[in-house]
Amino acid sequence: MGIQMNKNFLLGVGFTFIIAIVSILLSNLPILNKVGALAIAIITAIMYRHFKGYPTQIESGIAFSSKKLLRLAIILYGLKLNLSTIIHQGSTLLIFDVGVVAFAICFMILLNKIIKGDKNLVLLLGIGTGVCGAAAIAAISPILKSKERDIGISVGLVAIMGTIFSLTYTLLFALFPMDPTAYGIWSGASLHEIAHVILAADAGGSEALSIGLLTKLGRVFLLIPLSIIFLVIVNRKKSNKVAQKIDFPYFLIGFLIMSAVNTFVDIPEGVLNVMSTFTTLILIMAMVGLGLNVSFSDLRTKALKPMIAMAITSVVLSVITYFVAGIL
Template identity: 85%
Template sequence: MSKKFILGVGFTFIIAIVSILLSNLPILNKVGALAIAIITAILYRHFKGYPTQIESGVVFSSKKLLRLAIILYGLKLNLSTIVNEGGTLLLLDVGVVTFVIFFIILLNKIIKGDKDLVLLLGVGTGVCGAAAIAAISPILKSKESDVGISVGLVAIMGTIFSLTYTLLYALFPMDPEVYGIWSGASLHEIAHVILAADAGGTEALSIGLLTKLGRVFLLIPLSIIFLVIVNRKKSNKVSQKIDFPYFLIGFLVMSAINTFVPIPESVLNVISTFTTLILIMAMVGIGLNVSFNDIKAKAFKPMIAMAITSIVLSVITFFITSIL
């Protein structure tokens, strides 16, 4: 390992740790370490430029650590719980993911926004935020700048919505189960569901996480669907190599292990903390590839499409969950 490689990985590690510490402060604890890390990396790129001297380590964090984080993310998923206890919720989740992706693409087409970016935003909004974007982006051959922008926007948008949900619950009390399902079916990241649903108590949080994990589960078939579509769009050369994101197999294996192998809660907590850390490090590396010019040129219209989609999704899922 070269010194530049170690310094590059260390650089993303330091910003990740600082982001985690900042996320414990008042106000910033509502934003989350992921969004703080992305914003910090973008600001660093803007004022200091891309750190080319330690690029090898930064690239390692943005690519290799990202894939490792996605693999370990599978340990958050219990396949049997979702299938056995959340059949109705899983159907709701299928409708949510399908609606979000098609609706945001339609809106973006009307306002003529960036197609590549809006697809990542649709997957992030419909499925599970940064994890979904990170899993789908290699299949779509997305630029790292697009990945960074979409992750940052989904993180910030999800934070705004989760805080809004908490406020609405305080002003207009509703059945905790309804509130939990609504949060799990419509909010962007698992962290956003926890932030919002926790206001409704244990019942709301439990059902909210079950609903959200159904959407995480759908990342597996959705990835396969995108893989098939992308490869069909390529040239019809029989000898053409099919690019498969093999780390998704790791994600599925980890999900199966968590489903069928008893793992102590303390071990899962340690792995979860490690997963969060390397995911934030990966986001730092990705954020360093984002410039404000990219955001101004590409992100405004897709961001509008995502905001409208998120609002419509919230309204529709609220009425659906009210009658379930």
């Protein structure tokens, strides 16, 4: 019995690994290289469930990928942050980023009062849009007690929406060239994932890419205080008896430690590149696990209104940050 369970566990982890590798390989092909491995993996997982059903026999391994590997990816994500650079070189941009995060979340919530979509999905999408896409959703969803299918839906929508916007930015820059620094700030302040910022800002050259990443990493940094804010809000809503026990996502401490390590320890660039590749791989494996929890019926019944709210918010955010980037 134990051997069979271990076998199914390994098969489940292997299943998410294979789809992740295939997604990465597909993302190197023309056209698909604009979509990105994350979006490809989630779409593949959703399609697999639709046509083949959820593979319950290997559920333990899939659950390990969607939960444990996801948390490990968030911890390692901290190696992308250099706190000193963000605080000293990007202090003005950090203030700008605070406004971006606050606007995205608050505007989504405000829109939802009008369109009356799923509240939890809207909040997750607001967090993903304002901060750093899948990583932010994955980090804060445990605090909100979000269901795996909601996490999968929101991550998938953010990945797809971000891809559309980053391609649009690249096209707009080609048609209407703007100052590389302003373009980089605009991309870093408004696009959803780090990968989306790289895709868009790279069109503006090395200067645009550098300032774009600095702006974006400021938003990633804000994941730490934002998590604390949500912890306080959620625990205040609980009864006094329950509120004594703070349900803290301890992997965020790992995220902060890794950020500190990257800030104060001189890590060889080759090691950082390897860790970045590994982080991307396990994050995509986690997304496969989450995607398998999403059905087309969920997308039809729950995702339409939140998706509309996110699209409107993303457009408004792009317009506002475009003008502010020109001033900065």
